[in-house]
Amino acid sequence: MSDPTTDTTERNEEQPPSSSRRNFLKGTGLAVGGLIVGGVVGGLIRPTSKEPAAPSPETGGGTAVNYNQALMYFNQEQFRIVDLATERLFPKDDQGPGAQELGVAYYIDHQLAGEWGMNGREYMQGPFFAGEKTQGYQGHLRRREIFEIALREMQNYSNAKFEKDFTGLAPEEQDTVLKAFENDEVKLTTISASGFFKMLFSSTMEGVYADPLYGGNGGMSGWKMKKFPGSQMAYTDIIEKEEFVNMQPVSLREHMAQ
Known part of the structure; x- marks a missing residue:
């Protein structure tokens, strides 16, 4: 019968602990730290994809x-x-x-x-x-x-x-x-x-x-x-302009999405 310690060491050498945990998390979708997004938890996190967001009202x-x-x-x-x-x-x-x-x-x-x-x-x-x-x-x-x-x-x-x-x-x-x-x-x-x-x-x-x-x-x-600009972050680029600047309004939601 082989030594259990030896078997464990050999398995760990073949697949490092971090790698095995990562594979497990990939399968379950439980990682949250920005590395893996899936399952129920993934559905609660804003995707990091660069695809354009769906239009909203x-x-x-x-x-x-x-x-x-x-x-x-x-x-x-x-x-x-x-x-x-x-x-x-x-x-x-x-x-x-x-x-x-x-x-x-x-x-x-x-x-x-x-x-x-x-x-x-x-x-x-x-x-x-x-x-x-x-x-x-x-x-x-x-x-x-x-x-x-x-x-x-x-x-x-x-x-x-x-x-x-x-x-x-x-x-x-x-x-x-x-x-x-x-x-x-x-x-x-x-x-x-x-x-x-x-x-x-x-x-x-x-x-x-x-x-x-x-x-x-x-x-x-x-x-x-x-013609109200909403929740703009700053007006530094237009504050000294003499003419009226018609800006597209920005909502709090758009700031939160950034």
């Missing part, structure tokens, strides 16, 4: 799926109401796309799913007093709760006035409902109708012009309409 190319447009908080009915309401606040015209095409409702949905929707950075304990109009909302409800109540009341008001859900109304009828909220013609017991309208309007504007990373401003079209 953020860069305005092709019809690639924008996986950032996925619901995180709204149910389908709530999303449809917000999608249509924001389009009435920022409609498509000859200047460019409206809120629906820009994905504004997804932006609002994502914000409500996070700290903003939970008022995570604000003091929310009592006692509560009626504040001045300049102070904004002073109650105990979170923003996501305010949206839930207001969207339900939008449906109730639409059915009471037009015998249809908000999503089934003509654009002019939707404007009537939104105007009623803006003017506090809708009497709500827990929140101010006009306070919700202001929140919806400001959120719509944020969704139009925020970085596409947050769900809205699809294709950076909101920036393009304003």
Whole structure:
């Protein structure tokens, strides 16, 4: 019988330990340090290939799926109401796309799913007093709760006035409902109708012009309409130029990909 130690030494001489481990990792796709990419782990790592990246909605190319447009908080009915309401606040015209095409409702949905929707950075304990109009909302409800109540009341008001859900109304009828909220013609017991309208309007504007990373401003079209350059790394090459320089906008996602 041969000496096990001798056999092991001979095998190691034929195939160094690092080589055998490398072959094993090649077969399983478990290496992560930039040497081997495969299997499940490889799918989570950006490929190092020099092939051009597939076009994305953020860069305005092709019809690639924008996986950032996925619901995180709204149910389908709530999303449809917000999608249509924001389009009435920022409609498509000859200047460019409206809120629906820009994905504004997804932006609002994502914000409500996070700290903003939970008022995570604000003091929310009592006692509560009626504040001045300049102070904004002073109650105990979170923003996501305010949206839930207001969207339900939008449906109730639409059915009471037009015998249809908000999503089934003509654009002019939707404007009537939104105007009623803006003017506090809708009497709500827990929140101010006009306070919700202001929140919806400001959120719509944020969704139009925020970085596409947050769900809205699809294709950076909101920036393009304003000729806003986005998240440029520097302006040293143009800062001293007298004439206006129209730069193609750059998103945070493109910086992350570099």
